[in-house]
Amino acid sequence: MILLVLLASVLILVVTVYQYDEQTKDYNIQRFERKEATTKQTIELELKNKTSYPVNTENLAKIFKERIYEISSINKLNISIFDLEGRLLKSSIAAAFEKVNIEPVSEAILKELAQNSNHKILKSREEKGIGYQSSFSYINDSKFKRIGILELQFTQDNSEIEKELREFISRLGLVYLLMFIIAIAIAYFLSSYITRSIKTISDKMEQTRLNKRNEKIILNTASTEIEILVDAYNNMIDELGESAAKLARSEREQAWREMAKQVAHEIKNPLTPMRLTVQSFERRFNPQDEKAKDKLTEFSQTLIQQIDVMSSIASAFSDFAKMPTQKKEKIETISVVKFALDIFNENYIKYYPQEKELYANLDKTQLIRIVTNLVKNAIQATDKEENPFIEVKVLSEEKNLKISVSDNGKGIADNVKDLIFEPKFTTKTSGMGLGLAMIKNIIEAYEGSISFTSEEGIGTVFTVILPKT
Known part of the structure; x- marks a missing residue:
């Protein structure tokens, strides 16, 4: 929109300047033609009625000796009279105290004047910002016999016109500048109006999730195209909700089937x-x-x-x-972790607390359950190692409690790393694979996190982050 306004302004400005220039030229020509007609009529009357000299070429200078200045002054024209050979006879330009060199009529003009059907030619030129318009025509006696050549020269100083044009362009430029600013403002508010609706739709789309309830878009004012897009999005949300409900129901049914299979399998074993x-x-x-x-x-x-x-x-x-029930109380975690490790008899389990005391609002029983489960897994991972070792570290990281359990066991294969926290998944020959899944539930209930790094043949490090408050 701004580009169109700018382009239109430039084009209008160019056309305006061109039109102004053409109108000025036409006006000057018409003005000159009126002065030319008046001057010729005055000269003809002078030849017919006011002179006592015989009307011929030789007497033209005498006839218009003084009269040529009056006619020139009245009509504001420079008048020059030439004989039929193009030699100057009399001119209004020359004065008693100045000498002006006026060139004779050129052969080209004489030839063109003779061949022209109207026996009149018009010449225009411009020097130093001043325009000159000259006309050449024949002077006839009462019997329409050619006795001389009349040159009328109109001088037009274009500086005033150019000044007016510059003033006009400056005013027009201010108008265009105002239009441009208005166009920018309109374009800004119009684009903001359009993009605000699109931004709302974009934000809603970014928040769309399969596993949660998604809100529909409600716009009070919007264009027809935006309304079509909003309707399409709202229909998609309805379909997505139905699909999510079907998927959740299917996942629950599948989970119960898998759980039933696992329960049946585990019960059949004993x-x-x-x-x-x-x-x-x-x-x-x-x-x-x-x-x-x-x-x-x-x-x-x-x-x-x-x-x-x-x-x-x-x-x-x-x-x-069932989701583990939380009983938050202020406990000294360093001693609680040590108490959890005291139930193990393996002498290769080393405990390295980084602080003497470290308090956090947690459930003591659940913290013991987390530590013992991780240490049990570490013991089972190192049961075939010649020199097993297990390290347990507890430290503070800003507002969090960090517990790490590392071992030099067999490690976890890359193809099963994504399944470690899945229920009923286990790499052991016994057990149901629910230990890590349960402690993950406990940790996430505290808005904490559990992660691990492992390399086959080198060992595994489990890291638990729990908020202190």
Whole structure:
């Protein structure tokens, strides 16, 4: 819009200057033609009625000896009279006290004048900002016989006209500048009006997520095109909500199926040895046997052991299914972590607290659960190492508590790193793979984070960040 206004202003300015110049030229020509007609009429009257000299070429200088100055002054023209050969006879330019060299009429002009049907030619030239217009025509006697050549010269000083033109252009330039500023303001507000609606749509699109409720766009004033775009977005939000609901339902159903499979698998593991034990006991048990009581005790212990396994399975799934309850209290974390490590007998577990005391608002039981779970995993990762070591560090980082557990175990393969915190995923031959998933839930409930770095054959470092408050 601004470019169009600027281009239009330049074009109008160019056309205006051109038109002004053409009108000035036309006006000067018309003005000269009027003066020329008046002057010729005066000369003809002078030749017909006011002279006592015979009207011929030789007497033209005498006839207009003094009269030529009056005619020149009245009509504001320079008048020169030449004979038919182009020699000067009399001119209004010359005065008694000045000598002016007036060139004779050129052969080219004489020839052109003779060949012209109107027996009149017009010449224009400009020198130093002053325009000169000259006309050449024949002087006739009463019988229309050519007796001389009349040159009328009109001098036009264009400096005044050019000054007026400059003033006009300056005023026009101010108008165009005002128009340009107005165009910029209109363009700014118009673009702001358009882009404000587009910005609203853009912000909403950036906030659109599949796993949350998305708001529709409501615009009170907008163009038809923007309204079409908003309607399309709102329809997309409706479809996205339906798709998200279907996806969530499908994910829940899939999760329950996987959980059911896992529960069934874990329960079948102790049921199989229990069944074999019962069948074996039924076939081989002899009440008369002297060792019958010992065998019955052994049988009972085997069943109780498998029942305990099943109970632990049920407890683990129960703990995973519910969000850990938080009981925040101010605890001294250095001593709590040491207490959690005291239950392990492995002498290669080293504890390196970076501070003597470090307080945080956490649940003591859940903090112990986090530490013990990570250390258990580290012990299992180093069980085949010749010189195992596990390091536990606790330190403060600004407003956070940082706990790191590192080991020199077998490490975690790259193809399973993304699955480490997934429920029921495990790299061990036993267990249900719920430990890391559960502590991740605990940490995220505190708005903390857990991460790890690992390299196969070198070891793994788990890092837990928990806010102090």
